[in-house]
Amino acid sequence: MNPRAITLWAALVGVVSAVVALAVAEAVALLVAPSSAPLFAVGSFVIDIVPPWVKDAAIALFGTADKVALLVVLGVVVIALACAAGIVEYRRPPWGKVILLAVIAVALLAVLTRAESTAIWSAPTLAGLLAGGLTLHRVTRRLHRWEESSPELPLGGPDETTRGRIDRRGFLTMVVAVAGASAVVGIGARMVNASVTAVTAIREAVTLPKPAVVAPGVPAGAELGLPGLSPVISDNEGFYRIDTAIQVPSVETADWKLRITGMVENEIEVTWDELLALPMIETYVTLMCVSNEVGGTLVGNAKWLGYPIHNLLARAKPLAGADMVLSTSIDGWTAGTPLEVLQDQDRDSILAVGMNGEPLPLEHGFPVRMVVPGLYGYVSATKWVTELRVTRFDDENAYWTNRGWSALGPVKTSSRIDVPRDGRRITAGTVPIAGVAWAQHTGIDGVEVRVDGGPWLAAKLATAISADTWVQWVYEWDATPGQHEIQARATDSSGGAQSGDDSIGVVPNGAEGWHTVSVSVS
Ligand SMILES: Nc1nc2c(c(=O)[nH]1)N[C@H]1C(S)=C(S)[C@@H](COP(=O)(O)O)O[C@H]1N2
Ligand SMILES: [Mo]
16 A cells, blocks of 8 residues: 555544544543533633733634634644544554543643542543543554555455455445544534533523522521531532433523413413512422432432412412322423422422522522422422423323322431441440431421330430421430440321331332441440
């Protein structure tokens, strides 16, 4: 084969390897964070490090297209480096891989100097390195084999020419297939990453309205402040997350609207601006997942800001016979909530826009979600909500009720032991046994603790924020040496006791049983 052609093929191999590397990095960034993708990070890095006069010149030259210009320049540099890596790898292996490694090192530097970056942010770039390096190595080897197998001069018999041609076509097919598949994956992932980045910026620019009804402050005695005990307010970062969304939906506030439809006199539509202009209330509500095992962590308490759903329903005027509201999220997930719960003026069922003083985090439903005190999330807490359809339980099923879960999902009175942790070794003496208990919208009346199946002993309850939230509790235990089993149970304000029937699992409407931990005391 002529050396010119070989050089071109080798350069192509370099470009294909770069496409693979970038595509894999973008795909992995979907799982890590959109801004952890190396191309994006290098772009931001360049913006951060270029001297102001270059920035000014770029803006003067390209105006608002300055970002596009930057990406074009980056693209040209990447292609040039990729061609170089391909050619060098073909002629002087492993120096092509060394070029790749050097480029990756720069990308890593860019990624890890981003303000929000953590160590895990290196994963997309490293995955890209691995995939790109492997592609470069293997495809270059194939190129060598093809060259060795093709006749020096095309004057041999028909056999050789045929063989040469088949190899050429095979090589080309392989290269195009690899590049094409990667490009599809990479561009798709980049688009998703870009939309998440855009929505993140939109979220950061949101100013939440001042609440018309401010939540009374957290009472002084609500937080016992014991090490290991769940804080009475769960922070947004640590808040449990449950949903069916592989990729968090990106919903821009300008595009968002909520429609109230179905069995109503007036269908209504509310935009983001209209919603924010309505008088909002602030309320503490403990959210809870029906899939939480006894002692599990799928429960959290936050201060929500939102607009009461009963007000919107009053405007829509549900028709007689309706008994359910089917809420739908932008990605098609649904929940069926009893209409009377949402119409209840004494219950803070809201369309929430704020969580602990911030706009909802993307993964918790930005820009708008439902929060309903007293019901499990699967029948009430629709994130990224876009429609409330007034209907009947007889006529409609929701996402989880189609999969064997109960139509109604009132939370079950429960308690959890946070300290001491199961399996801990502790020293004899006075040891706090502490945890949280919840019976949303009913309130907790008391928590009792027992050791080794002995008598039930009353724990001290912290001050509850409200009946809609969990409450901390503590029992000062005089721990004696030996192996001990500790249990806790709660009673709610309606007199209902937490069920000890641990044969009842999470399906179809929530697990029962007393949380039990074992400790060894010495
Ligand atoms: N759009 C949407 N909303 C959803 C879900 C979902 O899968 N999709 N899961 C629900 C369930 S089962 C629970 S327990 C809560 C969890 O809310 P969180 O992730 O903010 O804690 O969201 C609810 N809202
Ligand atoms: Mo859930």
